Amino acid sequence: MIPLSPLAAAWTRSKPPLLRFLDNCLNEFSAESSGSVADYIPELSKADPAYFGISLATLDGHVYEVGDSRVPFTIQSMSKPFVFALALDLLGAGRVESAIGVEPSGDPFNSIRLNSENHPFNPMVNAGAIACTGLIYDSKGTEAFEQIRLALGRFAGRDLAVDEAVYASESQTGDRNRAIGYLLKTNAVISDNVAAVLDVYFRQCAVLVTARDIAVMAATLANRGVNPVTGEQVLSAYAISRTLSVMTSSGMYDYAGEWIYRIGIPAKSGVGGGILAALPARLGLGSYSPKLDRHGNSVRGIKVCEALSAHYDLPMLNRSDDARNAVIADYDIGKSPSRRVRRPQEREILAAHEQEVRVIELVGTLSLSAVDYVSRRLAGRSRPQIVVFDLHRVTSTTRAGARLIAEVFEELAALNVTVVLSGVRRASREWDSLREWTAELKNVRDFYLLDTAIEWAEDQIVYRYGGSIDFHETTELAEQPLLKGLGADELA
Structure with missing residues (x-):
């Protein structure tokens, strides 16, 4: 074997620019100490606040990772866009849209409030997400959760498990979601079996992922439903485009307007500390850091997204093409x-x-x-x-x-x-x-x-x-x- 010249050897050891950028973000934002770990679900309060992982997946299937990108945590509300897309494909847009709106609410994610038609404002808040899960349960019955788990796994490119401890903790402390469930039942948005629907929803939120997983999942959204790592068409391009639209307007709850103004990338957060961002036709980003701001979004995760968007001028509404x-x-x-x-x-x-x-x-x-x-x-x-x-x-x-x-x-x-x-x-x-x-x-x-x-x-x-x-x-x-x-x- 011919030995490499010093210049060639240095080239092979060098990091790609995107990986260096993620490294810089990790080093710079690790010092950020504001925010607090979610404690309204007792099991989530046990997360190590020092954890910080970032991953970026390109549409040709390459995945960059830095920090704690392989540490598992629960998906929580980041499951919502994927379950919404699944419902669109399984049940048809007419059925889903007749039960769930697509307008921003301006309220916190767990608000117990419906729109003027007594429907959830959108599928990114808890009421809309529970309604989505309920529609799938009405169609699939006891197979509903397995359908959801398998779909999430296809987005991630691997089989995903459930954190049983977090599931039990959510179930024991989920009275606010139960109130939402019965409000939906009262208004005929979901069927009579509220307990069964909520059980599926709690399990759905307790699915374990990593920052790498959610980067690949986000890249699949950015790639019109085709997983760039496995090559599988997970869901239809129609369902994906509608999902990205709702993520753009409502994915970050009552911070959604500020998010799209400052960062400009469709995204979804979860109280477990994850943020996924999907820039259509470009990339998917996943970050994990448990400390949350007052809106329930990861403090460090927002900083990573802000830095990436600003450094590479990525806002999706700032496009030029001759x-x-x-x-x-x-x-x-x-x-x-x-x-x-x-x-x-x-x-x-x-x-x-x-x-x-x-x-x-x-x-x-x-x-x-x-x-x-x-x-x-x-x-x-x-x-x-x-x-x-x-x-x-x-x-x-x-x-x-x-x-x-x-x-x-x-x-x-x-x-x-x-x-x-x-x-x-x-x-x-x-x-x-x-x-x-x-x-x-x-x-x-x-x-x-x-x-x-x-x-x-x-x-x-x-x-x-x-x-x-x-x-x-x-x-x-x-x-x-x-x-x-x-x-x-x-x-x-």
Whole structure:
């Protein structure tokens, strides 16, 4: 084995910038001593206030960890967004939305109050969360908790257990939640079996996680429901997007407005000391530190989120994206023909009609704005007969982008323009998204290689203006481009 140079050795030992940033946060905020450990659930009061762990999960499945990131603690209210998303998928949006609102309450998380329609304000406060659990219990009965536990585990990418001591402690001291439960029953939000619903809810809150777990869970929310570590589509993108919306407005209780103003990332806290933050299409963050502020949020966890958002300018409403960057190349086949060797007659036909095949190479994310720009760019020149879209540099496709590109393809079909796609991986999410909206279109063909797509388009032009191609016809040596200019003696 060749020894590494000192510079190379130093490089391999160096920490990635994000990991160094998390280390700096750990070192700086460990000195923060304000706040107090939750004591209204006796078992939670036993947590070591010195614990401090941070984890960040990227959407390609890499997980950074510092401090006490593997120390288990109970998920508590951080379970609420996941159970809400599960209810949306299991029961349908209509059923869930008819029982639970989506408006911020401005009240503490355990407020015993309903909205003007006698429904919980939103699923992030206790009343809404208990109602969510109750809806699942109505559907699944005694299997409800196992459904919830398994779903939480799929978000985390591993099997999750229950802290039985915390469960027992919550159950023994949960009279306020019982009051909420009976208020919901009185208003027909949940069924008669309040005790059974609350038992599921107490167990749900006592599921054990780590900072690493909740970072992966948050990244799964940020990744439209796909766990970036396991690759599993845990719940539908629809349920996830609705969940992130409610987290944005109500995830941090009566601190939600301040949170979105200062930090700008959908988040959820738990009185066990955890905070998860999910920045859509970017990352998931999990932190654990038991000392809470007056709103019930982890003091150190908030500081980590503030620092991350400020340092990397992450607020989700502060986004800039130049749609023009989506097009990396735009040309006709005269500028870049296929590698296939053509006969003189074919070359003449293609030279005369080169503008009838237009190739547009795309890169990055096919978003609504990117596809809109491409459509206007297409319309800015004379209409071709064939348009080749090369997608092999496309990293993702938004639902809006896929729908708009299907509408562009429909318009091209109405104008008798053939669409050819290249670089599409059949097993990719991008292909699934495109196929959903373009499956009924008859003017769309696809090839894996761009050169193959261009060759096919050339064949159509040659056939249209010169008749069918005899692929088995022999070609004289003198017609070969590499031998052009050689005399008969040199070719003999």
